[in-house]
Amino acid sequence: MQQSPVPPETPIYRRIADGLREAILSGELRDGDRLPGENALMAQYGVARATARQALSVLINEGLAVPKRGSGVYVRQFRPLRRHGSRRLSHGHWGQGQAIWDADTRGRSYTVDEVHIDREPAENDIARVLGTAEVWVRRRRYSVDGRPVQLSASHFPAALVEGTPILREDTGPGGVYARLGDLGHGPVRFTEELRARMPHPLETDLLDLPAGTPVIVIMRTAYSAAGVPVEVNEMILDAASYVLQYDFDA
Amino acid sequence: MQQSPVPPETPIYRRIADGLREAILSGELRDGDRLPGENALMAQYGVARATARQALSVLINEGLAVPKRGSGVYVRQFRPLRRHGSRRLSHGHWGQGQAIWDADTRGRSYTVDEVHIDREPAENDIARVLGTAEVWVRRRRYSVDGRPVQLSASHFPAALVEGTPILREDTGPGGVYARLGDLGHGPVRFTEELRARMPHPLETDLLDLPAGTPVIVIMRTAYSAAGVPVEVNEMILDAASYVLQYDFDA
DNA sequence: CAGTGGTCTAGACCACTTG
DNA sequence: AAGTGGTCTAGACCACTGC
Numbered sequence: 001m002q003q004s005p006v007p008p009e010t011p012i013y014r015r016i017a018d019g020l021r022e023a024i025l026s027g028e029l030r031d032g033d034r035l036p037g038e039n040a041l042m043a044q045y046g047v048a049r050a051t052a053r054q055a056l057s058v059l060i061n062e063g064l065a066v067p068k069r070g071s072g073v074y075v076r077q078f079r080p081l082r083r084h085g086s087r088r089l090s091h092g093h094w095g096q097g098q099a100i101w102d103a104d105t106r107g108r109s110y111t112v113d114e115v116h117i118d119r120e121p122a123e124n125d126i127a128r129v130l131g132t133a134e135v136w137v138r139r140r141r142y143s144v145d146g147r148p149v150q151l152s153a154s155h156f157p158a159a160l161v162e163g164t165p166i167l168r169e170d171t172g173p174g175g176v177y178a179r180l181g182d183l184g185h186g187p188v189r190f191t192e193e194l195r196a197r198m199p200h201p202l203e204t205d206l207l208d209l210p211a212g213t214p215v216i217v218i219m220r221t222a223y224s225a226a227g228v229p230v231e232v233n234e235m236i237l238d239a240a241s242y243v244l245q246y247d248f249d250a
Numbered sequence: 251m252q253q254s255p256v257p258p259e260t261p262i263y264r265r266i267a268d269g270l271r272e273a274i275l276s277g278e279l280r281d282g283d284r285l286p287g288e289n290a291l292m293a294q295y296g297v298a299r300a301t302a303r304q305a306l307s308v309l310i311n312e313g314l315a316v317p318k319r320g321s322g323v324y325v326r327q328f329r330p331l332r333r334h335g336s337r338r339l340s341h342g343h344w345g346q347g348q349a350i351w352d353a354d355t356r357g358r359s360y361t362v363d364e365v366h367i368d369r370e371p372a373e374n375d376i377a378r379v380l381g382t383a384e385v386w387v388r389r390r391r392y393s394v395d396g397r398p399v400q401l402s403a404s405h406f407p408a409a410l411v412e413g414t415p416i417l418r419e420d421t422g423p424g425g426v427y428a429r430l431g432d433l434g435h436g437p438v439r440f441t442e443e444l445r446a447r448m449p450h451p452l453e454t455d456l457l458d459l460p461a462g463t464p465v466i467v468i469m470r471t472a473y474s475a476a477g478v479p480v481e482v483n484e485m486i487l488d489a490a491s492y493v494l495q496y497d498f499d500a
Numbered sequence: 501c502a503g504t505g506g507t508c509t510a511g512a513c514c515a516c517t518t519g
Numbered sequence: 520a521a522g523t524g525g526t527c528t529a530g531a532c533c534a535c536t537g538c
Binding site: 018021025050061062063064080085086089091186187188189190191192193194195196197198199200201211212214215216239240242243244245246247248249250 | 268271275300311312313314330335336339341436437438439440441442443444445446447448449450451461462464465466489490492493494495496497498499500
Binding site for chain 2: 522523524525
């Protein structure tokens with residue numbers, strides 16, 4: 001049998017997807033609920049396997065549903081962390097030996113792994129900002145409640161940090177900003193550049209992202225009192241795990 | 251003929267997609283270049299139509315490629331606007347009768363359409379912030395160089411703005427913030443909450459988004475000198491059209 | 501072991517774009 | 520008119536999940 005004679009304005013798979021989306025957004029299906037599976041959709045709408053799959057793939061690519069092989073397709077869960085753009089970086093915070101991350105997690109446990117500290121040639125945009133060709137990079141991955149939520153890559157001008165505690169795995173109380181302060185280059189001003197896009201495969205892998213989840217890319221530059229850029233930190237956040245907050249005056 | 255005996259670790263469609271992605275990210279294929287089509291992939295890799303399509307759909311959902319029916323699949327273009335989170339909202343700016351949008355577009359032409367001004371019951375999160383059940387909402391769509399880039403919905407406590415020029419389509423020099431100032435409720439402090447997610451169908455439609463494009467959702471609350479929230483503006487940005495910048499001190 | 505999603509083939513008709 | 524992507528059918532084998 002072929003397709004029905006007249007393509008009735010909107011494709012079947014879209015109308016199936018629309019119905020399911022409506023059920024999710026209206027709350028009829030809640031977080032973690034199981035959606036009707038491929039077989040159920042085939043029976044209910046009288047369509048072929050591929051068409052049912054196509055409908056489900058729409059919701060998956062919209063980030064509303066997550067497939068679990070051998071089990072079913074489920075409504076996506078969403079419990080973001082709140083990240084304060086300014087408060088978390090106040091000098092009063094890291095100046096007193098606290099980790100910046102304590103400001104974000106507010107009691108929830110977090111872990112750091114995939115730590116790599118390497119000397120590298122700087123990528124183009126980093127080199128432009130820092131004004132150096134060689135950088136030391138501190139890469140790491142942060143997880144909250146056991147789930148990875150952020151990748152981070154701090155770049156420092158090689159000449160500035162060579163042989164300093166900044167290259168040690170444990171940088172001590174207050175972290176790298178306190179150590180930069182010890183060197184007389186403590187950051188006093190920050191700029192953050194934000195983008196959002198779909199993740200690259202490596203990011204998908206490291207953050208364990210389901211399809212349909214964007215990442216937020218933050219490139220933060222720290223400037224010393226002399227106005228010199230001393231660090232560029234590129235962060236990749238799982239967009240489903242974060243709400244970012246910025247406060248400022250008129 | 252069925253599938254080849256052993257599924258060779260990574261699926262065929264993924265390996266095809268990986269090859270194309272590599273060609274795009276390495277610059278071998280540039281902005282606007284045409285990718286090999288479905289027929290070309292079928293011939294080159296000896297796969298069925300659906301498999302070639304699946305490979306292309308990966309890149310499309312990653313936002314790296316855009317399909318043009320009847321023509322081909324093309325490498326996605328990317329030229330973002332820069333939006334300053336703080337500078338653009340300084341009092342010195344709108345206080346002098348300039349439109350906030352002039353700070354973003356820096357010479358590029360922009361247009362506003364889809365303007366709707368309505369009195370409505372407030373949605374939950376808006377009502378919670380503003381502390382009112384009834385709001386006036388100013389909705390509009392901004393386009394730059396003829397392409398829609400942002401939707402905006404300004405919410406005001408109904409009691410505060412009833413019968414004021416804020417409900418007129420043209421709010422005059424300095425816009426609604428200057429008019430709030432006339433009423434003695436000029437904003438002096440802002441907070442912006444940012445999220446990123448895949449767009450809803452209505453957003454996809456109004457912003458003319460290709461698949462694989464996230465949106466950035468900004469909920470900005472403006473507070474008067476008395477500390478009272480006087481406006482909540484929910485903005486939906488085409489993530490591919492924007493870089494957001496925030497500056498702040500330690 | 502039955503059910504589920506993951507991958508793949510081989511065909512079909514359609515609307516649209518381009519030369 | 521030829522080529523392209525958009526949609527759909529009808530089958531197949533597989534790995535994984537959960538009872």
